[in-house]
Amino acid sequence: MKIQGKIIWITGASSGIGEALAVDLFKAxxxxxxxxxxxxxxxxxKAKLDDVEQGRCHxxxxxxxxxxxxxxxxxxxxxxVDRVDILINNAGVSQRSYVLETExxxxxxxxxxxxxxxxxxxxxxxxxxxxxxxGHIVVISSITGKYGFRMRSGYAAAxxxxxxxxxxxxAELHDQNIGVTMICPGRVQTDVSVHSLTGDGRQYGKMxxxxxxxxxxxxxxxxxxxxxxxxxxxxxxxxxxxFLLVVKRVCPPLFYWIVNRASPT
Ligand SMILES: NC(=O)c1ccc[n+]([C@@H]2O[C@H](COP(=O)([O-])OP(=O)(O)OC[C@H]3O[C@@H](n4cnc5c(N)ncnc54)[C@H](OP(=O)(O)O)[C@@H]3O)[C@@H](O)[C@H]2O)c1
Numbered sequence: 001m002k003i004q005g006k007i008i009w010i011t012g013a014s015s016g017i018g019e020a021l022a023v024d025l026f027k028a029x030x031x032x033x034x035x036x037x038x039x040x041x042x043x044x045x046k047a048k049l050d051d052v053e054q055g056r057c058h059x060x061x062x063x064x065x066x067x068x069x070x071x072x073x074x075x076x077x078x079x080x081v082d083r084v085d086i087l088i089n090n091a092g093v094s095q096r097s098y099v100l101e102t103e104x105x106x107x108x109x110x111x112x113x114x115x116x117x118x119x120x121x122x123x124x125x126x127x128x129x130x131x132x133x134x135g136h137i138v139v140i141s142s143i144t145g146k147y148g149f150r151m152r153s154g155y156a157a158a159x160x161x162x163x164x165x166x167x168x169x170x171a172e173l174h175d176q177n178i179g180v181t182m183i184c185p186g187r188v189q190t191d192v193s194v195h196s197l198t199g200d201g202r203q204y205g206k207m208x209x210x211x212x213x214x215x216x217x218x219x220x221x222x223x224x225x226x227x228x229x230x231x232x233x234x235x236x237x238x239x240x241x242x243f244l245l246v247v248k249r250v251c252p253p254l255f256y257w258i259v260n261r262a263s264p265t
Pocket of ligand 1: 013091214
């Protein structure tokens with residue numbers, strides 16, 4: 001798939017992976033629609049991209065956990081562009097709390113932002129996308145969408161749920177020209193740990209060592225763009241995490257020994 005000339009809607013574009021993706025896709029010739037809650041940050045990114053070329057970057061502010069806000073965003077997108085070729089469901093919030101200390105309300109919030117938001121934005125867009133001849137849905141899951149990891153119980157549950165939903169959707173809609181790419185990064189150098197939720201719903205506020213030592217965000221974005229171009233079904237990012245997946249398959253006892261002891265921070 002060529003990126004040049006495509007119209008791409010990215011949620012969670014105000015920082016981290018979403019921001020890096022917006023820059024890369026814009027540079028590759030796409031028109032990008034940037035969505036998140038932080039309008040100031042989105043406008044700063046838009047100004048940077050407008051300096052390169054006017055008219056290929058739009059801002060649509062939206063809290064993707066709110067259905068009404070999604071409906072309004074959808075209307076705004078339809079006014080701005082005549083179609084969306086690619087939707088990147090990237091908005092997300094991680095978790096730093098153990099099962100025993102996590103309130104149910106926090107689990108609900110993690111599922112809202114990491115799972116239901118992607119379902120709601122996708123379902124809002126799909127009829128229009130299909131009426132325009134099809135398109136592609138990219139889902140930024142996580143390696144925790146493949147195996148559980150300490151202090152990530154709600155986050156891992158939401159990311160696992162994404163695979164169930166979007167793999168089913170791919171099977172149902174392949175004959176309507178709707179493709180799905182699932183992206184499963186391990187640790188990437190972003191502020192995701194800083195923004196994570198603790199057991200009582202407050203922000204964790206710290207940069208974890210594991211995060212700081214992760215894959216550079218620009219490299220992560222490059223891998224995701226390549227995956228979109230090649231229409232890959234599922235992609236894993238991060239050497240250690242990919243290695244653990246292989247260990248899980250070939251030597252489960254060793255996998256559980258490692259994962260029970262791996263540092264969650
Ligand atoms: N970094 C990693 O190690 C890693 C690993 C695996 C998967 N991921 C996934 O990658 C995605 C991006 O994370 P990141 O690492 O780039 O973290 P990040 O820097 O914290 O970015 C998260 C993005 O999600 C947006 N967001 C959060 N809640 C939202 C809401 N209710 N409505 C709209 N936007 C919302 C944030 O924007 P606002 O605050 O402005 O709304 C921000 O743009 C997430 O889905 C995350 O789970 C990250």
